[in-house]
Amino acid sequence: MQIQNATNSKFVADPITIQRLNNFKMTDQFTFKLIDGDFSQEDAAEILRTVIRTKINHHKTQQFSQEERFGKDFLNSSFRIKELQHSLELLEGFISQPELKGRKISLNSDVSISTKVVEPQFSV
Numbered sequence: 001m002q003i004q005n006a007t008n009s010k011f012v013a014d015p016i017t018i019q020r021l022n023n024f025k026m027t028d029q030f031t032f033k034l035i036d037g038d039f040s041q042e043d044a045a046e047i048l049r050t051v052i053r054t055k056i057n058h059h060k061t062q063q064f065s066q067e068e069r070f071g072k073d074f075l076n077s078s079f080r081i082k083e084l085q086h087s088l089e090l091l092e093g094f095i096s097q098p099e100l101k102g103r104k105i106s107l108n109s110d111v112s113i114s115t116k117v118v119e120p121q122f123s124v
Contacts, residue, residue, distance in 0.1 A: 035109040044105035045095040049088065056084045 035047060063077035095105075 029112060029114040031110055031112045033109070034111045035107045038104040038106050041095060041100050041103070041105060044107055045091070047107060048091050048095075052084050052088045052091065056081055056088075059084070 035051075039047065059077040059081045063081070066072055066077070
C-alpha cells in the first residue's frame with residue numbers, strides 16, 4: 001500500500017502500519033515514537049532544543065493570536081512558555097556537562113493521542 005502525505009511524497013507502508021491504518025477508529029488512542037535512538041551529545045542537544053523551541057514558538061503564537069482577537073492573556077500559554085524555557089535551561093546545563101563528552105545519549109519519546117468529549121461552554 002502506498003500512502004501520500006501532505007508534501008505529496010509517497011512511501012510504502014509496512015504490513016503492521018497497513019493493519020493499524022485499516023483498523024484505526026477516530027475514538028481510538030493513537031501512539032507513535034517521535035524520538036528513538038542513541039545520539040552524540042551535540043545531536044541530542046540539537047534535537048531537544050528544536051522540539052522545545054518549536055513548542056515555545058507555538059505557545060507564543062497562540063498567545064499573541066488570542067490577545068489580538070479577544071484582548072485576553074491566556075495564562076496557560078504564559079505558564080507553558082515559562083515551563084518550557086525552564087526545561088531548556090535545565091537541558092543546557094545537563095547537556096553541557098564535560099562528563100558527557102564522547103558518550104552516547106539515549107533519547108526516547110512516545111506521543112500518545114486520544115480524544116475526549118468537550119462540554120459546551122455557555123456565556124452568561
